[in-house]
Amino acid sequence: MNHRRHFLKTTLGGTAGLIALPNIFSGSLFAADSPNKRIQVAQIGCGRMGLEDMANVLSVPLARVVAVCELDTKRAAEGKRRIEEFYKKQGEVAVEVKVYSDYRELLADPQIDAVVISTPDHWHGLIAVEAALAGKHMYVQKPLTYNIAEAVALRTAVRAKKVILQTGSQQRSESPFTAFRPAVEAVMNGRLGKLKSVKIGVGIDELSGKKPAPMPVPPTFNYDQWLGPAPQQEYMEGRCHPQDNFGGRPGWITTEDFGLGMITNWGAHHIDIAQWAMGQQLGGPSLVEAKADFMTDDVWTVHHGYHLEMLYPDNVQVILDDKFENGLQFEGEEGSIFCTRGAVKVTASDGNAKGNGKSALRASKPSLLAPLGADAKRLPESGNHFRNWLDSIIANKDPVAPVDQAARSVSTCCVAWIGMKLGRKLNWDVASESFIDDDEANALRTRTPRRAEFDIQALLKQAGI
Numbered sequence: 001m002n003h004r005r006h007f008l009k010t011t012l013g014g015t016a017g018l019i020a021l022p023n024i025f026s027g028s029l030f031a032a033d034s035p036n037k038r039i040q041v042a043q044i045g046c047g048r049m050g051l052e053d054m055a056n057v058l059s060v061p062l063a064r065v066v067a068v069c070e071l072d073t074k075r076a077a078e079g080k081r082r083i084e085e086f087y088k089k090q091g092e093v094a095v096e097v098k099v100y101s102d103y104r105e106l107l108a109d110p111q112i113d114a115v116v117i118s119t120p121d122h123w124h125g126l127i128a129v130e131a132a133l134a135g136k137h138m139y140v141q142k143p144l145t146y147n148i149a150e151a152v153a154l155r156t157a158v159r160a161k162k163v164i165l166q167t168g169s170q171q172r173s174e175s176p177f178t179a180f181r182p183a184v185e186a187v188m189n190g191r192l193g194k195l196k197s198v199k200i201g202v203g204i205d206e207l208s209g210k211k212p213a214p215m216p217v218p219p220t221f222n223y224d225q226w227l228g229p230a231p232q233q234e235y236m237e238g239r240c241h242p243q244d245n246f247g248g249r250p251g252w253i254t255t256e257d258f259g260l261g262m263i264t265n266w267g268a269h270h271i272d273i274a275q276w277a278m279g280q281q282l283g284g285p286s287l288v289e290a291k292a293d294f295m296t297d298d299v300w301t302v303h304h305g306y307h308l309e310m311l312y313p314d315n316v317q318v319i320l321d322d323k324f325e326n327g328l329q330f331e332g333e334e335g336s337i338f339c340t341r342g343a344v345k346v347t348a349s350d351g352n353a354k355g356n357g358k359s360a361l362r363a364s365k366p367s368l369l370a371p372l373g374a375d376a377k378r379l380p381e382s383g384n385h386f387r388n389w390l391d392s393i394i395a396n397k398d399p400v401a402p403v404d405q406a407a408r409s410v411s412t413c414c415v416a417w418i419g420m421k422l423g424r425k426l427n428w429d430v431a432s433e434s435f436i437d438d439d440e441a442n443a444l445r446t447r448t449p450r451r452a453e454f455d456i457q458a459l460l461k462q463a464g465i
Contacts, residue, residue, distance in 0.1 A: 039137075039390055040113045042067035042098075042106050044127060046079035048247050049141055050118035053168070053386075054079060057116060057139075058086045062390040067098035069106045071222040076101070078246055101222065103127055107134040114138060114164075114393060120252040121259040122230045125150030128165070129456050132157035133463050137393045139386065142168040143268035144406040146260070148414045149446035151407040152433060153456045158403040160465045166389035166399040167406035169272050171341075173385040179361035180273050181379055182369060183330065183339035187277040188377045191368045192332025197317040198274045199331065201324030202266035204306075205254050210238055210299045218243055229447075229454035230257045238299040254300040261302030263420065264413045267320070270328050271416075272401075272409035273339075274318055276379075277330060281405040284412045284430045285310035285318065290419035308416050320416070327360075335364035418444045 041063045043054040050070075057063050065083050070076035076099050084095040100106040106115070107130055114137035117127050125145035131138045132154070144167045145151045158165045171180045187195060214234035217223045221243075223235045237243060239258070241250040252258035253265060275281055290308030295301050310318040327340025342360030363369045372378075382388040382400035392399035411433060418441050419426050427436040435441040449455045 038062060038064035039393060040111055041065050042069065042100075042109075042112045042115045043079055043118070044069045044103055044106065044115050045118035045120075045123075045141075046070045046072075046075040046246075047118065047241050047250060049168075050075075050116070051079065051082065051246060053116050053118045053139065053141065054082065055086075056386040057390075058083070060384070060387050060390055062387070062394070063114075066096070067100060067106060067109070067112060069100040069103045071101060071226045072218075072241070073101075073220040074243075075241075075246060101225075104130065107131055107136060112136065117141060120226075120250070121264065122146045122252075122257065123228050125154055126229060126454055126456055126459075128154050129157045129459060132161045132163050132165075133459065135161060135163060137164040137389075139166045139389050140168065140406075142272075142406070143260075143264040143410040143413060144403070145410055147444075147446055148411045148433065150456060151411050151414075153460055155403050155407040156465060157460060157463075164389070164393045164396070164399060165403040165406070166385070166392065167401045167403070168385070169269060169401040169406065169409070170385045171269050171273055172276070172379075172400045173382040173388060175383055177341050177360075179339040179342065179359075180328075182361055183328070183337050184273060184277040185372060185377065185379060186337055186363075186368060187330050187332075188279070188379075189372055191334065192330055192337065193334040195278065195314070195316050195330060195332045197319060197331045198278070199324055199329040200267075200270045200274060200318065200320045201322075201326045201328075202262045202270055202320060203326050204322040205262055205295075205300070205302055205304060207295050207298045207304065208238060208251075208254070208300045211297060212236060212239075212299045227450060229449040229451075232450055233257070236299055251300065254295075254302045256294075256301040259302070260414070260417050263303065263306070263320075263417045264410065266326070267413040267416065268410055271318075271412050272405070273328055275409060275412065276405075278312060278316060280312060280408075282408055283313065284408055285312050285415065285428055286430070287311040287425065287427055288415055288419040289425045290416060291423050292420035294421075303417075303420055306420055308419055310412070310416065335368050337361075337363045337368055414445070 039062055041057055043050060046068055058065055068076055068079035080097045080099055083097045087095045115131050116139045117124060118141045121143055124140055128138055128140050145154055171177045174181060215236055217235045238251040239255040240252055242248040288310045292303040292306035294303050305322045307321045312318060327338055329336055329338045340360050380400050389399050415428050422441060426441050429436050
């Protein structure tokens, strides 16, 4: 046991302990027949973000990527090829990679310890709940879920099954986005005095310019299963993912049945940071008032122009507008601090990352960003988001972007979206996670799944949760 404690200490602190990894773990966390006794990870979804996520996991020696799951056979083959190529470059001759088309079969594999869920947004909740019920640790791309009811269900399942979940809020980690943590810590430590407002820019989606038109389903794509809990509809490539490349921005992200647009796409990142800085990680607004234009007569259907205002405790206003620069501006009695990603991109097709010649971290006066004292409030350490997840699995502790906070962040995004859909003032009760005396708004917290097999609430009931 003393050897194991020493290993954990060195591993969590850096890379020195990695050499000892193969000789230490032989318990159920690591697959018994693994040659390296690493965390056995499967990649679910091999599209633009899935392949990026998979590469990030491959780069951390704590993990071994052993399987992929995809509904498009071309993408499944690409995921398998990249894993094999990676390990062969490490000197391995024979690399075994399992390929699944049914994620339930993957989750039933006892040798898989953890999964990375990089599917379209409308699939996040269901797969993640089933992963929790199967006892798998997971990394879930943001937004954590498609709607509020799914966020509550996933949080419930993760805590009941005591698995480790990290959501893809990479801005909480130090690299590669270096501006957010200093800004959050400055706000936390009162550098702005009383916080008055947070202005957030999450970008804007433009119309595709193409009218909706049904198309034949590609023979390599299981479109019926891909629809999952979403409403039944004809296949359109522009509402799914490109068939001629793996890195193009997918159309589902701008199709409201599958993703809610910028308010959850980038909102899941920036609203999360705002709530972190305000100490509202498990809170949210009490009031939302919004207006938005939604795309019509276009293959895409999400919101276009928008303006919304949310009221938080201590009368802090959070304002989002399509004309704001992508990022967050914290405004208080003593000045303002702005943070953004700058020119750093997540993927090659990330069109919202713009350097524009300005610093990613800037303030109305230099003193606001001066070094903090030794007794200052600090955020949890996290240099690399994927490493933090894997370290947390080993240590059996929450990662830097845990399920409770991720659920509240996406719920706030969805509260904003519901305000945008209804175009009127809404009162949100944080404690009950429901709108006050508003049946129309509350109905939008969830949706009826297309088939019974996609019913998350039924799954939880069957599991006794």
